Amino acid sequence: MGKFTFTSCVQWLVLCLLSMGTAWSQEAFEVSVNRNPVRVGEQVQLTFTLKNVSGRVDGPKIEGLKLLFGPSTSNSTSIYNGKRTSEVGYTYTYQVVSKTNVQVPAFEIQGTQSKLKSKPFVLRITARGAKTSGPSAGNLGNVACVIETSKRSVHIGEPLVVSFKIFNRANNLDVRKYNIPETPGFWKEEVEIPEPRWEPQVVAGQRYNVATVRKLVLFPQQTGTLTIDGFDLVGYMRTSFFNGQNVTAEANPVKIEVKPLPEPIPSDFIGAFGQLRVTPKQTGQACRTNDAITYDLTFSGQGNLKFIQEPSLTWPGEFEVFDPEVIDQIRVNTGGESGSRTFRYVVIPRAPGQYVLPVPTGVWFNTKVRDYANLNAAPLKLTVATNTSDDGGQVNYNSKTDVQVLNQDINFIHSEWNGPCLPRNRWDNRGQLAGGLLAIGPLALGLSFVARRRREEDEKNPLNVRKRRAKSAVRQELKEAKRHMDNAALFYPALGSGLEAYLMAKLQLNASQLTRSALSEALETYVPELKGKWNALLDDLDMARYAPGRVPAPDAMITEAERLVDATEKTWNA
Secondary structure (H helix, E strand, C coil): CCCCCHHHHHHHHHHHHHHHHCEECCCEEEEEECCCCEECCCEEEEEEEEECCCCCCCCCCCCCEEEEEEEEEEEEEEEECCEEEEEEEEEEEEEECCCCCEEECCCEEECCCCEEECCCEEECEECCCCCCCCCECCECCCEEEEEEECCCEEECCCCEEEEEEEEECCCCEEEEEEECCCCCCEEEEECCCCCCCCEEEEECCEEEEEEEEEEEEEEECCCEEEEECCCEEEEEEECCCCCEEEEEEECCCEEEEEECCCCCCCCCEEEEEEEEEEEEEECCCEEECCCCEEEEEEEEEEECHHHCCCCCCCCCCCEEECCCEEEEEEEEECCEEEEEEEEEEEEEECCCEEEECCCCCCEEEECCCCEEEECCCCCCEEEEECCCCCCCCCCCCCCCCCCCCCCCCCCCCCCCCCCCCCCHHHHHHCHHHHHHHHHHHHHHHHHHHHHHHHHHHHHHCHHHHHHHCHHHHHHHHHHHHHCCCCCHHHHHHHHHHHHHHHHHHHHCCCCCCCCHHHHHHHHHHHCHHHHHHHHHHHHHHHHHHHCHHHCCCHHHHHHHHHHHHHHHHHHCCC
16 A cells, blocks of 8 residues: 655645536537448548546447448546536447438437437548548538527518638648638627637547637618628648648628518607616605605617617606616627616706606517517606795706696796886887997907907018008107207117118018118019118218218108008008
């Protein structure tokens, strides 16, 4: 007997804990063949796989096949996401003796709780020398992309579930890339599925590893034949430790026939659903005026509940009703889309009385019975009592409520008023004054708009602003020069700088560009008849710097400068 050590005890304890925390997967029994079709006289292997169940399978007799030898056994165990899967395979070798297709029947074994049955299939038999390679009906080849749909013919708005699957018979396939096609003409909702992994599946008697990479719930939005196409993959299959080959696969297009709804379509039609009902609910059957209550309208069922819009309800005129809050509890799973959409209203009754809360009405198309059904809901009642805690019994209405006659009188209307207000006859005599006062606002707004536009234009082109303001600027400079007429040392520089600034503004030049030659050319362009007088005045100002006694008197030069500025403004050709 072996000796138990502390390490071995710990290992046994860990194994026991792992086995206790691991759940077994579902039991299953499958029968598969290594190839289909097969020629007459050739050998074919049938494998009987027991998943998570103990037992033994003896080679059964199958009409059209002759048992040669077997079984060879295989065992495998895996744990994924806490689930333990155990498989035992028994493989028998048969010889094809039939010249026609062989029907492989369903076989049964006893499971833990009930009997397990395999799926029957047809083993296709071909003549000697006939080609059996290449995929055909029921034969997907080694790698295939398949688009599976729950329905092929639906009404507009009726949901169908579409699964995109990869079938693979190789154990060493590396899927590099796959493309999920767009679905034009459908509103789609994606189903949350686990991370894709290979799962065994028998197709036409052949065992495949299958991975579901995407699952969608589609709602057709137009009638006619809609096509789902473009599901393909690119992968790499290793043929040896150092070698391999690229593989590609493309799914066959799937056509969906979308039929229109039966005519005539009701005017209050709200959509197509597998099941639909509406349930009203209120926070209480009684309340007081000006107290808020919550009123829920819950649409529940199967179908595209997200298409349900806010119902059109007629509320009592004494109610103040706010826009509803939309609460969605919608699930998208392998069975389609189901759940509920709730419209939650906050309602404030403003007057006491007995009221009936509104419920929605309409017609929906039942996709299960292919006929229209009415949306029925029992209305709820609400008793509103007077709120004695309110001050003065004040009644308020929101802007969405029209003026209506309530079930109580309007009080506190004074027919004679002697308060501090202007009498009507005096107000009528001041109509013109009132009109003028009312016009001040729009007039000020218009002037501010014009001023703003003018300011924006000035900011875009400052040179034009400078040119436009040149006359007012030179007037200020001439006025400044007049103050120094008794002092020649200050007068002539002030007059000269003012005229230079004026000409630079009119010609849109800066100080570095203002030369006598450039100035002469510009004057010839804009005021040719005044060119000589401007040159003479500027020459006198230059002479005044060196020989003030040989130039005209200051008052004569000021007069000449003002005359030239006025003439220039009138005859400028810009």
